[in-house]
Amino acid sequence: MRSDVLLVARPGRGPHIECAGALAARRTEPDVVHLLSAAATPLGGDVISVRIIVEAGARLRVRSAAASVVLPGAASLLSHSSWDLEVAGELDLDPQPTVVAGGARHHTSTRLRVAEAATARVRESVQIGRIGEDQGFWSSALHADIGGSPLLRHRVELGRGSVADDVLGTPKACVSELRYPATGFDSAGTVLELAGGGSLSTWQGQRLGG
Template identity: 40%
Template structure:
């Protein structure tokens, strides 16, 4: 299956963040939530729904998101993603293109991705920010369902601001020997990260047991958590985000997507 979807959010003359373009293609279905207040100035809220079983081996999925000047978008997932093997040879791929203009804010908060047995999935995030744009992106990876050995997943992140690179990162999971080493996942089943370009950054790295929050060299910061289940990952991610000076308490407390899928752990 090959599918592409597109979402554009802009700020209107009344200061509201409104959806200007929304194009879905199964399994990438975008569902906007309409505000009950005619003069609402909060973020535009859109849910990303998987309307078919995906990604399967052989799938090539692409989602493009554009946030205009001064607009604010919160893009949520509604259920965990299962990376599954397919009937055809080859792996699956999901590419996410994010572009945020001056003064724009984008929060991409999907539910966890479960790397099931024999899956071979490649997740790619490409984000391009204007100078004062804000971005927060979460990724939660679960290595296999309960009692199941995981398949393989490669995650690539490429983040730029005004064309200058802020982060280039590649992560490979699913190799039992590598995943068990202290230099990689140390035998943990859940890896949660949150990428933040959101106001002030921490002056120095901060960390606790199996979590850290580290500033990036040219702006932004990265929270990383290793845990044995999604409930613990959620709690530790909240702790890491609470140490971020650019997030207020309400924003740091929005890391609630993990707990709703605790049953898969």
């Protein structure tokens, strides 16, 4: 199944929302939108596309109503999600964790284009497997530009077959957070200041919240 979400934040107006497929979105506060599942997704074979536009002078916070549980489909283990973020105002994107269960494989890509005067916070967290599961795989690629110039190219893999897969101790959970223009913030992970402005925090371990 293919699911598409479009969110557009404009100054002085409520967010514009368009949805199709298994994902829905609801405005829960004047500048807050929650994503929620209208059907089970992502399953193997599913493709999810989320586009977010925040115009200059507008503010948008995006959350999710629950964690996303990725499951294998009847014909495929692999699912995809993509996030296209265009920010001239203020965006805070912090969905609930993604749990890759049952041996599923999930690929995420995020493309962020942020204006020099804008503010962005993009947080992603993932857990490989429910209790007793460890055979899933997840990868994430983040491509961020500031004012048309490269800001960050970042890729992470977790789980069975990842570059960090090792029988002696493979990380099964990850939290990544990009902030612009903040050059530092409190985090459980390692915070790196970026040459073009902003900062990136990355944490890996066995269990989220553990």
